[in-house]
Amino acid sequence: MPVNLVAPDSASLHPVAGVKLGIASAGIKKPGRKDITLIELAPGSKVAGVFTQNRFCAAPVTVCKQNLASGDIRALLINTGNANAGTGDEGIIRAQQTCKAVAELFGIDAGQVLPFSTGVILEPLPIDKILLALPAAKADLASNNWSDAAHAIMTTDIVAKAASAQVQISGKNITVTGMAKGSGMIHPNMATMLGYVTTDAAVSQKLLNRLVKEVADVSFNCVTVDGDTSTNDSFILIATGQAENTEITDATSSDYDALKAALSEVSIKLAQAMARDGEGATKFMTVQIEKGRDRAECKQIAYAIARSPLVKTAFFASDPNLGRILAAIGYAGVMDLDVNNIQVYLGDVLVAEKGGRAASYTEAQGAAVMKEPEITIRAVLNRGDVDATVWTCDFSYDYVKINAEYRT
Amino acid sequence: MPVNLVAPDSASLHPVAGVKLGIASAGIKKPGRKDITLIELAPGSKVAGVFTQNRFCAAPVTVCKQNLASGDIRALLINTGNANAGTGDEGIIRAQQTCKAVAELFGIDAGQVLPFSTGVILEPLPIDKILLALPAAKADLASNNWSDAAHAIMTTDIVAKAASAQVQISGKNITVTGMAKGSGMIHPNMATMLGYVTTDAAVSQKLLNRLVKEVADVSFNCVTVDGDTSTNDSFILIATGQAENTEITDATSSDYDALKAALSEVSIKLAQAMARDGEGATKFMTVQIEKGRDRAECKQIAYAIARSPLVKTAFFASDPNLGRILAAIGYAGVMDLDVNNIQVYLGDVLVAEKGGRAASYTEAQGAAVMKEPEITIRAVLNRGDVDATVWTCDFSYDYVKINAEYRT
Numbered sequence: 037m038p039v040n041l042v043a044p045d046s047a048s049l050h051p052v053a054g055v056k057l058g059i060a061s062a063g064i065k066k067p068g069r070k071d072i073t074l075i076e077l078a079p080g081s082k083v084a085g086v087f088t089q090n091r092f093c094a095a096p097v098t099v100c101k102q103n104l105a106s107g108d109i110r111a112l113l114i115n116t117g118n119a120n121a122g123t124g125d126e127g128i129i130r131a132q133q134t135c136k137a138v139a140e141l142f143g144i145d146a147g148q149v150l151p152f153s154t155g156v157i158l159e160p161l162p163i164d165k166i167l168l169a170l171p172a173a174k175a176d177l178a179s180n181n182w183s184d185a186a187h188a189i190m191t192t193d194i195v196a197k198a199a200s201a202q203v204q205i206s207g208k209n210i211t212v213t214g215m216a217k218g219s220g221m222i223h224p225n226m227a228t229m230l231g232y233v234t235t236d237a238a239v240s241q242k243l244l245n246r247l248v249k250e251v252a253d254v255s256f257n258c259v260t261v262d263g264d265t266s267t268n269d270s271f272i273l274i275a276t277g278q279a280e281n282t283e284i285t286d287a288t289s290s291d292y293d294a295l296k297a298a299l300s301e302v303s304i305k306l307a308q309a310m311a312r313d314g315e316g317a318t319k320f321m322t323v324q325i326e327k328g329r330d331r332a333e334c335k336q337i338a339y340a341i342a343r344s345p346l347v348k349t350a351f352f353a354s355d356p357n358l359g360r361i362l363a364a365i366g367y368a369g370v371m372d373l374d375v376n377n378i379q380v381y382l383g384d385v386l387v388a389e390k391g392g393r394a395a396s397y398t399e400a401q402g403a404a405v406m407k408e409p410e411i412t413i414r415a416v417l418n419r420g421d422v423d424a425t426v427w428t429c430d431f432s433y434d435y436v437k438i439n440a441e442y443r444t
Numbered sequence: 445m446p447v448n449l450v451a452p453d454s455a456s457l458h459p460v461a462g463v464k465l466g467i468a469s470a471g472i473k474k475p476g477r478k479d480i481t482l483i484e485l486a487p488g489s490k491v492a493g494v495f496t497q498n499r500f501c502a503a504p505v506t507v508c509k510q511n512l513a514s515g516d517i518r519a520l521l522i523n524t525g526n527a528n529a530g531t532g533d534e535g536i537i538r539a540q541q542t543c544k545a546v547a548e549l550f551g552i553d554a555g556q557v558l559p560f561s562t563g564v565i566l567e568p569l570p571i572d573k574i575l576l577a578l579p580a581a582k583a584d585l586a587s588n589n590w591s592d593a594a595h596a597i598m599t600t601d602i603v604a605k606a607a608s609a610q611v612q613i614s615g616k617n618i619t620v621t622g623m624a625k626g627s628g629m630i631h632p633n634m635a636t637m638l639g640y641v642t643t644d645a646a647v648s649q650k651l652l653n654r655l656v657k658e659v660a661d662v663s664f665n666c667v668t669v670d671g672d673t674s675t676n677d678s679f680i681l682i683a684t685g686q687a688e689n690t691e692i693t694d695a696t697s698s699d700y701d702a703l704k705a706a707l708s709e710v711s712i713k714l715a716q717a718m719a720r721d722g723e724g725a726t727k728f729m730t731v732q733i734e735k736g737r738d739r740a741e742c743k744q745i746a747y748a749i750a751r752s753p754l755v756k757t758a759f760f761a762s763d764p765n766l767g768r769i770l771a772a773i774g775y776a777g778v779m780d781l782d783v784n785n786i787q788v789y790l791g792d793v794l795v796a797e798k799g800g801r802a803a804s805y806t807e808a809q810g811a812a813v814m815k816e817p818e819i820t821i822r823a824v825l826n827r828g829d830v831d832a833t834v835w836t837c838d839f840s841y842d843y844v845k846i847n848a849e850y851r852t
Contacts, residue, residue, distance in 0.1 A: 089775065089779075090771060090774035090775045091773070091774040091775070091776075091778070091779070091781045091783050092770045092771055092773065092774030092783050092799070093774070119767070121767060121770075121771075122766070122767050122770045122771075122796065122799065122800050122801065123799075123800045123801075124784075124798050124799045124800030124801075125798075125799075126800070127800065156767065157765075157766075157767020157768070157770065157771065158766055158767040158770070158796070158800065158801045266771065267767070267770070267771050267774060345753065345843070345847070346847055349843075349844050349847035349848045350847070350848070352844065352848050353847075353848035355848070357565075358530070358565075358566055359527070359529060359530050359564065359565020359566040359675070360565070362500045362529075362530045362565065362566070362675070363498060363500055363529075363565065363674065363675050365499070365500065366498035366499040366500030366501070366675060367497065367498045367499070368499075370499070371497075371499070373499045375499050375500050376532075388530065388566070390532050390533075391500070391530065391531075391532045391533075392530050392531045392532030392534070392535065392566065393530060393531075393532075393566045431844060432844060433841050433844050433845070435753070435757075435844070436757050436760065436839060436840060436841050436843070436844060437841070439753070439754055439757035439758070439761075440757045440758070440760050440761035440763070
C-alpha cells in the first residue's frame with residue numbers, strides 16, 4: 037500500500053494559463069480504460085526535457101528529442117498500456133504517425149508534437165486505436181483536467197500523482213502545476229517514469245533548459261525503487277509565459293531562484309510520491325548522506341543503500357538489521373572511504389560509529405524507529421561539506437507479486 | 445528450492461594429502477548445531493587468498509590478510525552464526541584470540557592461523573563458546589571430513605557445497621577438493637561467501653598467488669544472487685605439495701595449465717552451486733555476453749541483467765518479458781553501445797535484434813524456454829571477440845521471506 041499518499045484533491049491543482057489537458061479511452065491494453073492524454077500548449081510556450089540514459093531508449097524518446105531540438109512545441113500526447121520500446125524502426129514510424137495525427141487535429145506541424153508512451157515493452161504500438169481516440173481527447177481539452185490526466189497516465193501506480201504551488205514573481209502570481217507516473221528518473225520501476233511540470237511564468241529558453249536539469253537533479257533523479265532504469269523515462273518542463281511577468285533571463289536573479297524553488301517543490305512532491313507508491317511499498321525511506329567530498333560520492337552511497345535488496349527486505353520486516361546498511365556503504369564503490377570515521381543514524385538514533393555498533397545503541401531503540409512508516413537513514417561521512425538525499429521504499433512480497441504477474 | 449543441486453556424496457570427495465578437517469558444535473547461534481570447522485595443514489603447505497572489496501571488511505578478513513602476508517599458514521578456523529563484522533577494534537581482538545587459541549592447540553604461532561566468520565553482522569563474536577569447542581574440533585580432525593565440514597560452514601544454504609577433481613601432472617596423480625558456502629564473491633547473499641579449494645600439488649607461492657586470482661575470476665567472481673557484496677567474502681587456495689610432483693614454477697607450462705583447469709573445474713562447480721542454492725531460487729540462469737570489446741564490458745552487461753530485480757522476477761514467473769532484458773543491457777553503463785547491432789537469445793531462440801523483437805520470434809518459443817529450470821540468456825554485442833559468463837538465480841517470494849525473517 038502506498039505510504040502516506042493520497043490522490044490530490046482536484047481543487048488543489050491550480051490551472052496553468054496556456055495549458056489544456058484532454059483525456060480519452062483508446063482501449064490499448066484494457067477496454068474502457070482512460071489511456072490517452074493530450075496536452076495543448078498556447079503559442080509561445082517554451083518546453084525543455086531530460087530523458088532516459090538507457091541505450092535502448094524508446095521510439096517516442098528519440099522522436100521527442102528530435103522535435104524538442106527544433107523548438108516551438110504546441111502539443112504533447114501520452115499513452116499508457118504500451119511503451120513503444122524495443123520496437124526498432126517501425127516504432128519510430130508509429131511514434132511519428134501519432135505526432136502527425138495530433139498535428140492535423142490542431143493545424144500545426146508534426147514536429148511541434150512530443151509523443152510519450154509507457155507500458156509493456158517490445159509490443160508494437162497499436163496506432164489505429166490511438167488515432168481513433170484522438171478526436172475525443174481533443175474534445176475533452178480543459179485547463180482543470182489535471183486530476184483526470186494524472187489518473188490516465190498511470191500504469192502500476194496505485195495513487196495518481198499531481199501537485200501544485202503558487203509564488204509571487206516580480207509582482208505577478210505564478211502558478212506551477214505538474215503530474216507524474218511511475219517510480220523514478222534514474223531507477224524507475226516497471227517501464228517508465230513520466231513527469232510533466234508546467235508554469236505560466238515567462239522564462240527564457242536558455243534558462244528553462246538549465247532549470248529542467250537543476251530541478252531533475254534534486255527531485256526525479258533522487259528516487260529509486262528497484263534500480264532498473266527504464267527505456268522511456270522523461271521529465272518535461274513547460275513555461276507558457278502567460279503570467280506576464282518580466283521574462284526571467286538571469287540565472288543569478290531572485291526571480292530565477294523563486295521560480296526554481298516553486299518548480300522544485302512540485303517536482304520533489306511528485307518524485308517522493310513515486311517512492312511512496314513504489315511497487316509493493318509498505319515504508320517510505322529517506323537516505324541522507326552528509327559531509328561527503330562531493331555530491332557524486334554522496335549519491336553513490338545513498339543509492340547503494342537505497343537499492344540494496346537486503347536493506348529493503350529488512351525494512352519491510354521492520355528489522356533493524358544495521359549490518360546490511362553498513363555493508364551497502366562499504367560496497368558503494370568509494371574506495372578511499374574511512375569507515376571508522378562514519379556515523380550512521382536511524383531516525384535520530386546513533387546506531388554505528390568507529391566501524392561498529394555505537395556503544396549507546398540498543399536494539400529497542402532501533403526497533404522503535406523501524407515501526408514507523410517513514411524512516412530516515414543518515415550516514416555522516418565526515419570528509420567534506422556536501423550532502424545528498426535519495427528516496428526509496430522497502431521491498432515486499434508484493435513487489436515480487438506485481439512484477440512476476442505484470443503481463444498476465 | 446535449490447535448482448538441480450544435491451549435496452555431494454561423501455565418497456566422491458577425495459581426501460587431499462596434508463589437509464585434515466575437524467568439526468564441532470560451539471552453539472554460537474543454535475545449540476547443538478555444528479558451527480566450528482578447523483582445518484589443519486601439513487608443514488610446507490602454501491596458501492593464497494582473495495577477499496571482499498567491501499570497505500566495511502570484517503575483522504577476520506583483516507586478520508587473514510595480515511597473517512597471509514607473513515606466510516607459513518598451518519591452520520584455518522571457520523565459524524558460522526556470527527560474522528564478526530562491524531565490530532570495530534574489539535572484533536579484531538576477538539579474531540586474534542581465536543587464532544591464539546588454535547595456535548596453542550597445535551603448538552604453532554597465532555600468525556600461522558587464518559580465521560573466518562560468517563553469520564549475523566554487528567554482533568560481538570561469542571569468543572568463549574568458540575574456545576570451549578576447539579578441543580573437540582581438534583579431536584575430530586580427519587582427511588575424509590569434507591562432507592561434514594561443507595555442512596558445518598553453511599548459513600542460509602539449503603544444500604552443502606563441495607566438489608573434487610583429479611588430474612595427472614608430470615606423472616603424479618593430483619587431487620583437488622574444495623567446499624564453499626553462500627552465494628557469490630562479488631555479489632553474495634546474506635552475509636558471506638566462503639570458498640576453500642585445496643590440492644596436494646606442489647606449486648610455487650608466486651604462482652599460487654596468481655592462480656587464486658585467475659581461478660576466482662572465472663568462478664566465484666562470476667556469480668550473483670542479489671548484488672549485495674559481503675563484508676566477509678573470502679576465497680582461499682591451498683597447495684600442500686604432498687603429491688610430490690615437480691614443483692610448478694612456470695605459468696606458461698602445461699603443468700600450470702593442467703592444475704589451473706582442475707582448480708577451475710572445482711571452483712566453477714562450487715560457484716554455480718551458490719547460484720543454484722541462491723536464496724529462494726527456483727531457476728538457475730546463465731548470462732553469457734559474447735563478442736564484446738573487453739571482458740570488463742561483457743561482465744558489466746552480464747551483471748546488469750543478472751542483478752535486475754525485474755529480469756529476476758520475470759524468470760520466477762516463467763514470463764518471457766524480454767523487454768526487461770533489453771532494458772538492462774541498455775542501462776548497464778556501456779555508453780557507446782549500438783543496440784541496433786545486438787542479438788539476444790533465450791536458450792537457442794533468437795528473441796531480439798535490430799533494436800527490437802526478432803521477426804521470427806514467437807511468444808510460444810519464449811514460453812517454452814522459460815519453463816526450463818536452467819536457462820541461458822545470450823547477448824551477442826558484435827563489437828569484439830571477448831566473452832564473459834555470469835551465473836545467477838531468479839527472484840522469488842521466498843527471497844523476500846528469507847531475508848525479511850533472517851534474524852527472527
